[in-house]
Amino acid sequence: MWAMMSKTSFVGRETVKQDDxxxxxxxxxxxxxxxxxxxxxxxPDDISSLNYEKRLGEPGSYPYTRGVxxxxxxxRLWTMRQFSGFGTPDQTNxxxxxxxxxxxxxxxxxxDMPTLMGYDPDDPLSRGEVGREGVSVATIRDAxxxxxxxxxxxxxxxxxxxxxxxxxxxxYIVAAERxxxxxxELSGTLQNDILKEYIAQxxxxxxxxxxxxxxxxxxxxxxxxxxxxNFISVSGYHIREAGATAVQELAFxxxxxxxxxxxxxxxxxxxxxxxxxxSFFFDSHIDFFEEIAKFRAARRMWARIMTERFGAKNPRSAxxxxxxxTAGVSLTAQQPLNNVVRxxxxxxxxxxxxxxxxxxxxxxxxxxLPTEEAAKLALRTQQILALETGVANTVDPLAGSYYIESLxxxxxxxxxKIIGEIENMGGVIRAIxxxxxxxxxxxxxxxxQRSLEEKRRFLVxxxxxRDDEEPKIPVFKVDPEIERSQVEAVRTLREKRDKSRLEHxxxxxxxxxxxxxxxxPFVIECVRSDATMGEIVKTLKGVYGEYLEPRIF
Amino acid sequence: xxxxxxxxxxxxxxxxxxxxxxxxxxxxxVYTGLRQTPEQVANAALQEDADVVAVSILSGAHMxxxxxxxxxxxxLGVGDIPVVVGGIIPNEDSPALKAAGxxxxxxxxxxxxxxxxxxxxIAKSERR
Numbered sequence: 155m156w157a158m159m160s161k162t163s164f165v166g167r168e169t170v171k172q173d174d175x176x177x178x179x180x181x182x183x184x185x186x187x188x189x190x191x192x193x194x195x196x197x198p199d200d201i202s203s204l205n206y207e208k209r210l211g212e213p214g215s216y217p218y219t220r221g222v223x224x225x226x227x228x229x230r231l232w233t234m235r236q237f238s239g240f241g242t243p244d245q246t247n248x249x250x251x252x253x254x255x256x257x258x259x260x261x262x263x264x265x266d267m268p269t270l271m272g273y274d275p276d277d278p279l280s281r282g283e284v285g286r287e288g289v290s291v292a293t294i295r296d297a298x299x300x301x302x303x304x305x306x307x308x309x310x311x312x313x314x315x316x317x318x319x320x321x322x323x324x325x326y327i328v329a330a331e332r333x334x335x336x337x338x339e340l341s342g343t344l345q346n347d348i349l350k351e352y353i354a355q356x357x358x359x360x361x362x363x364x365x366x367x368x369x370x371x372x373x374x375x376x377x378x379x380x381x382x383x384n385f386i387s388v389s390g391y392h393i394r395e396a397g398a399t400a401v402q403e404l405a406f407x408x409x410x411x412x413x414x415x416x417x418x419x420x421x422x423x424x425x426x427x428x429x430x431x432x433s434f435f436f437d438s439h440i441d442f443f444e445e446i447a448k449f450r451a452a453r454r455m456w457a458r459i460m461t462e463r464f465g466a467k468n469p470r471s472a473x474x475x476x477x478x479x480t481a482g483v484s485l486t487a488q489q490p491l492n493n494v495v496r497x498x499x500x501x502x503x504x505x506x507x508x509x510x511x512x513x514x515x516x517x518x519x520x521x522x523l524p525t526e527e528a529a530k531l532a533l534r535t536q537q538i539l540a541l542e543t544g545v546a547n548t549v550d551p552l553a554g555s556y557y558i559e560s561l562x563x564x565x566x567x568x569x570x571k572i573i574g575e576i577e578n579m580g581g582v583i584r585a586i587x588x589x590x591x592x593x594x595x596x597x598x599x600x601x602x603q604r605s606l607e608e609k610r611r612f613l614v615x616x617x618x619x620r621d622d623e624e625p626k627i628p629v630f631k632v633d634p635e636i637e638r639s640q641v642e643a644v645r646t647l648r649e650k651r652d653k654s655r656l657e658h659x660x661x662x663x664x665x666x667x668x669x670x671x672x673x674x675p676f677v678i679e680c681v682r683s684d685a686t687m688g689e690i691v692k693t694l695k696g697v698y699g700e701y702l703e704p705r706i707f
Numbered sequence: 708x709x710x711x712x713x714x715x716x717x718x719x720x721x722x723x724x725x726x727x728x729x730x731x732x733x734x735x736x737v738y739t740g741l742r743q744t745p746e747q748v749a750n751a752a753l754q755e756d757a758d759v760v761a762v763s764i765l766s767g768a769h770m771x772x773x774x775x776x777x778x779x780x781x782x783l784g785v786g787d788i789p790v791v792v793g794g795i796i797p798n799e800d801s802p803a804l805k806a807a808g809x810x811x812x813x814x815x816x817x818x819x820x821x822x823x824x825x826x827x828x829i830a831k832s833e834r835r
Contacts, residue, residue: 282768282769283766287716
């Protein structure tokens with residue numbers, strides 16, 4: 155009687171047939187999202203050969219499986235760092251202050267497409283795009299407005315920028331300088347991971363070789379002048395969002411990390427001089443235990459790579475420190491309130507996985523940029539996690555779990571295999587040029603989509619428990635007037651600056667880039683001379699050319 | 708079918724999945740790749756003698772770029788090629804896009820089978 159009643163709903167209306175969760179669940183995959191089979195039960199036998207000292211270690215001790223620090227959140231909570239940005243620098247500055255006052259503990263800047271691609275707001279290719287996906291920043295005036303009233307010696311800032319990362323680094327340094335804050339005091343992160351752009355996010359500008367050289371320039375400059383600054387965030391998030399499985403995300407990210415370290419060592423940098431400031435960025439997706447195992451495997455693998463392959467002597471060189479973002483791609487446009495729940499589970503996985511820093515998505519992720527209310531709830535999700543659930547009271551609580559340790563081993567094993575395959579292809583750059591990543595991501599994405607179509611995997615509200623009507627929730631709108639005002643601002647700056655100083659700075663940049671010198675000081679001088687983003691990037695395009703990717707699907 | 712990424716938006720996971728599904732169902736698919744201007748997409752549609760142009764755009768720039776695309780198609784004399792849009796398109800923008808000449812808008816959560824069916828329908832019926 156109950157079984158029958160649960161399949162229909164009565165509320166004074168005609169009975170409506172709902173999805174039958176039991177039969178849906180019967181059709182599900184008994185494997186992780188990566189396809190690793192999951193058994194009904196795990197026992198001590200599954201981890202009988204696990205050596206605690208060698209494979210886990212205490213947190214804060216090699217191989218750091220349990221965490222990079224001894225006390226982790228008992229001593230200091232993860233940073234609550236919410237990615238945000240839209241419209242003009244003033245509007246984003248306001249949102250930063252709102253988020254800080256609501257309790258976030260670090261800033262994270264989202265830039266608009268023109269900024270990400272190195273175009274000024276008045277470039278023909280910027281039309282319709284200014285301020286839409288993030289904040290428009292093209293000049294030192296924009297950077298000053300962005301950070302106005304925010305003490306850069308006390309608030310750490312992460313900037314999600316890749317192609318023109320060197321430009322944003324310079325803008326940040328000069329804006330801080332004008333606040334009276336020296337480079338050595340700056341704390342934060344520059345995403346600056348160009349390899350993953352070719353692989354997944356597609357915000358590349360120049361071809362791979364010169365682009366990687368620019369990254370190494372920042373390694374060199376920052377490790378010498380900015381001891382508190384993470385000059386790179388080697389990222390798996392975008393690779394995952396573009397279609398990769400957890401195993402691919404892990405393998406591809408570490409392969410990128412290996413490539414950067416190799417290039418820096420080739421340049422003559424000493425591993426222990428820069429490696430401690432390499433940071434990482436992972437996705438936290440909806441397959442709960444797989445994500446936790448992935449984070450643990452990541453730490454163990456990087457520790458081994460840094461000590462065995464690169465001979466690092468400083469323990470900090472072996473620490474995989476990472477930021478996490480809950481999976482945007484797991485969220486739905488249908489029934490957006492469901493996303494609050496997904497994000498909470500994903501945040502929990504990230505914390506149980508030992509992340510240093512966390513962004514939780516807003517529930518309107520699939521509809522637009524976050525409204526203030528949605529952004530606040532996303533932050534509250536972390537605060538509840540930190541203060542109410544007790545999970546932050548002990549380090550790596552899932553260690554020793556028969557399932558978690560088996561899964562950590564399995565993910566690691568599969569990831570090493572993939573790293574080996576990439577090496578056999580001649581490394582990451584060769585693999586990029588061959589189209590390997592495009593095919594790999596396309597295949598994984600398609601396979602996942604088919605699993606949804608065939609109801610072997612589920613999205614509640616989309617392929618199960620759909621509603622006929624969707625609620626109308628407020629959606630954030632970017633004022634198109636912003637484009638006009640940013641265009642005016644950049645034109646005004648161009649009129650008012652010292653043109654001969656500017657021309658000289660751009661010429662020096664061009665010659666330095668032809669001589670393959672470290673470009674950071676030259677870009678800083680350009681920024682001081684009121685060069686715009688577009689002008690600096692165009693100068694570099696003149697030397698390096700532009701990259702076009704093959705159209706594989 | 709010409710599948711296109713308009714503007715600077717680099718999110719290509721969805722369009723690639725759709726390209727493959729269409730291809731698997733026997734459709735001839737041309738994918739323009741990223742960073743296409745309205746002019747470039749219109750030219751591709753003309754050159755390929757497209758039955759439909761399917762645009763993916765997640766950047767919020769659709770209200771500028773999609774009408775511009777339709778204008779370009781018209782000025783090339785192929786304004787009768789139906790344009791379908793997907794990506795992140797707020798519901799409240801649908802009327803304006805339809806008024807500008809968009810044949811259909813298919814957003815996230817649309818089952819692949821439904822998408823393939825609808826695109827095939829549009830490709831076969833609406834071009835005179």
